Amino acid sequence: MSMKVQTRQVDGVTILDLSGRITLGEGSVTIRDAVRDVLAKGQKKILLNLGDISYIDSSGIGELVSAFTTVKNSGGELKLLNLTKKVHDLLQITKLYTVFDIKDDEATAISAFTK
Amino acid sequence: MADSNSSRISFTLPSSLDSVNKIELTAEQVAQRAGFDEDTIPHVAMAVREAAVNAVLHGNSYDTNKIIKASFETTSDSLIIRISDQGPGLDPDKIPDPLAPENILRGSGRGIFLIKAFMDEVNFRQLHPGTELTLIKHRTPAQPGT
Numbered sequence: 001m002s003m004k005v006q007t008r009q010v011d012g013v014t015i016l017d018l019s020g021r022i023t024l025g026e027g028s029v030t031i032r033d034a035v036r037d038v039l040a041k042g043q044k045k046i047l048l049n050l051g052d053i054s055y056i057d058s059s060g061i062g063e064l065v066s067a068f069t070t071v072k073n074s075g076g077e078l079k080l081l082n083l084t085k086k087v088h089d090l091l092q093i094t095k096l097y098t099v100f101d102i103k104d105d106e107a108t109a110i111s112a113f114t115k
Numbered sequence: 116m117a118d119s120n121s122s123r124i125s126f127t128l129p130s131s132l133d134s135v136n137k138i139e140l141t142a143e144q145v146a147q148r149a150g151f152d153e154d155t156i157p158h159v160a161m162a163v164r165e166a167a168v169n170a171v172l173h174g175n176s177y178d179t180n181k182i183i184k185a186s187f188e189t190t191s192d193s194l195i196i197r198i199s200d201q202g203p204g205l206d207p208d209k210i211p212d213p214l215a216p217e218n219i220l221r222g223s224g225r226g227i228f229l230i231k232a233f234m235d236e237v238n239f240r241q242l243h244p245g246t247e248l249t250l251i252k253h254r255t256p257a258q259p260g261t
Binding site: 023024025057058059061062063065066068069086090093094095096099 | 132135157161164165168172213214219220221222223224225226228229232
C-alpha cells in the first residue's frame with residue numbers, strides 16, 4: 001500500500017496525518033513534497049502523525065530526518081505524533097529517538113509548539 | 116545434506132523497486148515457514164529489503180542492463196539469504212557510522228546498519244564486478260520448521 005497524506009490545521013499547527021508505508025519510491029517522496037508544500041505556505045509548525053504508518057524502511061527514516069532538518073533550517077518546528085511500536089523501535093535503534101520531539105497525545109503535542 | 120528442514124529458492128531479477136518488493140515479500144514468507152516468531156519475521160524482511168535496495172540503488176544504480184540475484188536457503192539451523200548485484204563493489208569498512216554525532220542527521224546511510232542490527236551474521240563478498248551480501252539468521256530449537 002502506498003502512503004497517503006491528509007492535512008489539517010489545529011491552533012496554528014499543521015498536522016499531516018500519514019498512513020501506509022514510508023519506503024524508497026513510495027512514501028519518501030510524498031513526505032518530502034507534503035512538507036515542502038506546507039513550508040511554502042508559510043506554515044512552520046508541523047506535526048507528523050505516524051499513527052497509521054504500517055511500515056518504514058531506512059529511506060523512510062532518512063526522509064523523516066530530512067524533513068526535520070528542512071523545517072528547522074526554515075525557522076520552524078517539526079514534531080512526531082503517535083509512533084507505532086515498529087517505528088518507535090527503529091528510532092531507538094538508530095538513536096534518533098532523542099533527536100525528534102515525540103508525543104503520544106495530539107493536544108499535548110500542539111501545546112508543545114512555541115507560541 | 117538435504118533434510119526435511121531444508122529448502123532453497125532463488126531469483127534473478129531486473130534492477131527495479133518491483134524486484135525489491137518481491138524479494139522482501141519472499142523473505143517474509145520464507146521466515147514464516149522457517150518458524151521464526153512474529154517479532155523476528157519483520158526484522159528479517161526489513162534486513163532483506165535493505166540489502167535488495169542497496170543492490171538495486173547503490174549497486175546497479177537502476178541500470179536495466181544489470182540484474183540482481185537473490186537466494187533463500189533454509190537449513191536445519193539457519194535461514195541464509197544471499198543478495199548480489201553487478202555494481203562497482205561495496206567496501207563495508209568505508210561505510211560511515213550512522214550513529215556518529217556528525218552523521219546522525221544525515222538523510223541516508225542507515226541500510227547496512229539496520230541489516231547488521233536485525234541479522235545474526237552479515238558477510239560481504241566482492242564479485243568483480245558486484246557485491247554479494249550474505250544474511251544469516253539462526254533458528255532456535257523452538258522453531259521446528261515446516
